Amino acid sequence: MDIIVPIKQVPETSNVRMDPKTGTMIRAGVGTVVNPLDLYAIEAALRLKEAHGGSVTTVTMGPRSAEKALREAIAMGCDGGVLITDRAFAGSDTWVTSYTISQAIKKMGRFDLIVAGERATDGDTGQVGPGIAAWLDLPLATYVAKVEVLRADGASSERALRVERLVEEGYQVLELALPALVTVVKEVAAPRLPTLRGKKRSKAAEIPVWGSQDMDLEVSFLGLKGSPTKVVKVATPKVTRGGTILVADDEEAVSDAVEQLLGFLAERDLLPRRGRA
Amino acid sequence: MSFVWTLAEQHAGRLKEVSFELLSRGRTLADKLDTKLASLVIGDEVDDEQLQELVWRGADEVYSIQDPRLASFVCETYSNLLSHLVKTYQPSVILAAATSTGRTLMPHVAVRVHAGLTADCTELDIEEGTGNLLQTRPAIGGNIMATIKTPDHRPQMATVRPKSSRPLPQDRSRVGKVIAVPLDDWLVDERVVAKGYRSDVQDFVNLEEAEVVVAGGRGMKRAEHFGLLRALAEEFGGAVGATRDAVDRGWIGYPHQVGLSGKTISPRLYVGAGISGAIQHLAGIKTSETIVSINSDPDASLHKVADFGIVGDLFQVLEELRRRLAETSPGEQGTAGRDAGSEK
Numbered sequence: 001m002d003i004i005v006p007i008k009q010v011p012e013t014s015n016v017r018m019d020p021k022t023g024t025m026i027r028a029g030v031g032t033v034v035n036p037l038d039l040y041a042i043e044a045a046l047r048l049k050e051a052h053g054g055s056v057t058t059v060t061m062g063p064r065s066a067e068k069a070l071r072e073a074i075a076m077g078c079d080g081g082v083l084i085t086d087r088a089f090a091g092s093d094t095w096v097t098s099y100t101i102s103q104a105i106k107k108m109g110r111f112d113l114i115v116a117g118e119r120a121t122d123g124d125t126g127q128v129g130p131g132i133a134a135w136l137d138l139p140l141a142t143y144v145a146k147v148e149v150l151r152a153d154g155a156s157s158e159r160a161l162r163v164e165r166l167v168e169e170g171y172q173v174l175e176l177a178l179p180a181l182v183t184v185v186k187e188v189a190a191p192r193l194p195t196l197r198g199k200k201r202s203k204a205a206e207i208p209v210w211g212s213q214d215m216d217l218e219v220s221f222l223g224l225k226g227s228p229t230k231v232v233k234v235a236t237p238k239v240t241r242g243g244t245i246l247v248a249d250d251e252e253a254v255s256d257a258v259e260q261l262l263g264f265l266a267e268r269d270l271l272p273r274r275g276r277a
Numbered sequence: 278m279s280f281v282w283t284l285a286e287q288h289a290g291r292l293k294e295v296s297f298e299l300l301s302r303g304r305t306l307a308d309k310l311d312t313k314l315a316s317l318v319i320g321d322e323v324d325d326e327q328l329q330e331l332v333w334r335g336a337d338e339v340y341s342i343q344d345p346r347l348a349s350f351v352c353e354t355y356s357n358l359l360s361h362l363v364k365t366y367q368p369s370v371i372l373a374a375a376t377s378t379g380r381t382l383m384p385h386v387a388v389r390v391h392a393g394l395t396a397d398c399t400e401l402d403i404e405e406g407t408g409n410l411l412q413t414r415p416a417i418g419g420n421i422m423a424t425i426k427t428p429d430h431r432p433q434m435a436t437v438r439p440k441s442s443r444p445l446p447q448d449r450s451r452v453g454k455v456i457a458v459p460l461d462d463w464l465v466d467e468r469v470v471a472k473g474y475r476s477d478v479q480d481f482v483n484l485e486e487a488e489v490v491v492a493g494g495r496g497m498k499r500a501e502h503f504g505l506l507r508a509l510a511e512e513f514g515g516a517v518g519a520t521r522d523a524v525d526r527g528w529i530g531y532p533h534q535v536g537l538s539g540k541t542i543s544p545r546l547y548v549g550a551g552i553s554g555a556i557q558h559l560a561g562i563k564t565s566e567t568i569v570s571i572n573s574d575p576d577a578s579l580h581k582v583a584d585f586g587i588v589g590d591l592f593q594v595l596e597e598l599r600r601r602l603a604e605t606s607p608g609e610q611g612t613a614g615r616d617a618g619s620e621k
Contacts, residue, residue, distance in 0.1 A: 036537070037537075037538060093393070094394065095388060095393065098388060121537055122416075122417055124397070124415075124416055124417070125396035126380050127380075127387075127394060127396055129384075130352070130380075130381050130382075130388075133352075134385040134386075135388055140352045141352075142352075142377065143381075164475060166377075166531075167376075167377040168377060168485050169288050170474040170475060170478055170481050171475040172349065172350075173474065173475060174351070174470065174471055174472065175469070175470045175472060176469050177468040180468075186531065186534070187531045227393075228387075228391070228392060228394075228427050228429070229394070229395060229425050229426070229427050230426055231425055232424045234422070234424075235422045235424070236420070236421055241568065241583060243585050244584075245575075245583070245585075245586040246589075248594065249589060254589055254594055258587075258597045258598050259601075261585055261587065264584075265567075268567055270489075270545060270546045271602075272512055272602065
């Protein structure tokens with residue numbers, strides 16, 4: 001089973017500092033990591049490879065330095081990675097990003113499955129995974145908590161996956177014909193750590209770097225210009241709500257604090273209806 | 278006829294509350310744009326009374342596409358159908374819920390109809406002069422609010438956080454059309470088959486749709502202590518959430534996890550007990566309407582984002598709170614967790 005895992009490099013912490021004047025992120029001095037939710041995708045892919053053979057290849061779109069994310073994935077056990085990077089890709093929204101990555105995946109060749117993280121912790125949209133499925137016309141399952149291969153070794157038309165999606169009402173069970181795309185949640189698998197051998201291999205690995213000239217791309221679909229959505233304004237909301245804080249260090253104070261809390265909740269119409277006079 | 282559309286959501290033939298929340302958003306936008314508001318119901322066995330309720334709660338038109346093959350959400354078929362309807366009727370705006378369904382279907386359709394899409398909006402407005410939809414969403418773990426528009430593409434698509442608006446009251450004098458639209462066979466994608474829901478799951482929780490969430494963190498100390506949170510959640514008619522830490526310690530199952538690697542929630546009331554307020558957890562609760570924090574540590578970050586905080590022994594506080602709530606309850610139904618159709 002040959003698997004492709006699209007990943008993203010994100011700022012190390014979500015505790016990002018904002019420039020109060022410009023309203024933009026201060027990127028300087030902030031380390032980068034593989035999007036933590038992509039680690040679940042990598043792990044799920046590696047386990048499928050271990051069970052059914054094949055390969056796991058990652059792909060990322062970002063600045064030149066995003067190569068580091070691909071090397072981290074190789075250190076975990078992935079077989080290789082492709083970096084798509086070009087100034088022409090800067091400022092891409094999710095529509096454009098899913099287009100650009102889809103065209104890279106077409107160039108990467110035959111595959112059976114794409115496994116992606118549910119969303120990235122910086123952009124936080126969860127739109128690129130489903131977008132890639134739409135561009136490549138692949139059967140799609142999102143929020144996947146469990147993956148099982150049915151008939152992995154049959155003729156290609158008979159191969160399928162059974163997945164469980166964690167949705168509001170429970171675990172929805174879907175069967176998808178392969179090739180397909182799934183986005184996964186934490187429950188799918190606990191990610192492994194890179195091994196020493198993996199790290200050595202990752203240092204030596206050749207990472208192909210593709211720019212806009214290396215892929216079959218419609219120029220009007222690229223970067224900031226090609227993006228249907230435009231950011232109008234960025235604001236930093238106040239973090240603190242400046243609420244009431246009461247100290248309750250003995251029984252009487254607890255009783256008093258709870259009394260005040262109930263009053264506060266009643267004022268906001270948040271008490272159970274039966275609790276109202 | 279550039280209408281505003283909302284996508285109603287159903288499960289097992291029952292419309293979800295969020296369907297009506299979207300209509301109150303859509304009504305405001307349609308009035309500002311001086312156009313009509315239509316609600317699309319894709320599903321099976323949603324009865325006429327519920328379709329009528331969509332009109333009473335703000336829709337001018339209801340397109341009802343019902344077929345056994347639409348009973349469960351399967352992205353490909355839903356996307357074929359919605360893309361086809363978008364190309365046929367060319368709406369100006371489409372709003373869907375930021376649920377597992379909306380967040381899957383909308384990006385799929387946006388690619389196919391070449392539209393701009395903004396995820397998880399908490400505010401929507403119309404730009405004066407241009408009539409463009411202004412979509413505001415939290416990003417980077419809720420650290421910023423970004424306002425986004427789609428000037429040159431239609432429709433303008435957005436998913437909207439559940440619980441971020443209230444349904445309009447029912448107005449039974451409102452008149453609207455309910456139009457049945459058949460599902461053409463060519464729209465059905467047979468590569469994906471829905472096999473129902475796993476039935477052996479214990480302690481599953483629908484956190485996203487709960488009006489009240491009572492959550493516990495490391496300060497709860499033991500799995501058994503979550504019983505206290507369950508009892509309190511029950512008093513409110515709400516659900517129990519947990520931090521990643523509590524889930525990783527095996528105190529409660531992953532469906533309860535709130536935060537960056539769990540669920541994002543926006544309940545009317547969030548109560549956090551023994552939760553320090555790691556940034557990853559805060560990202561999942563920041564848009565809650567009211568936040569209450571109970572923690573013996575006065576420096577807990579959750580206290581800083583709380584509307585009401587109690588610094589004290591959480592077991593004493595929770596016990597007292599539960600006792601006081603139980604005292605005042607003669608045993609009627611709570612307000613929270615009522616289903617959409619029950620308010621007459």
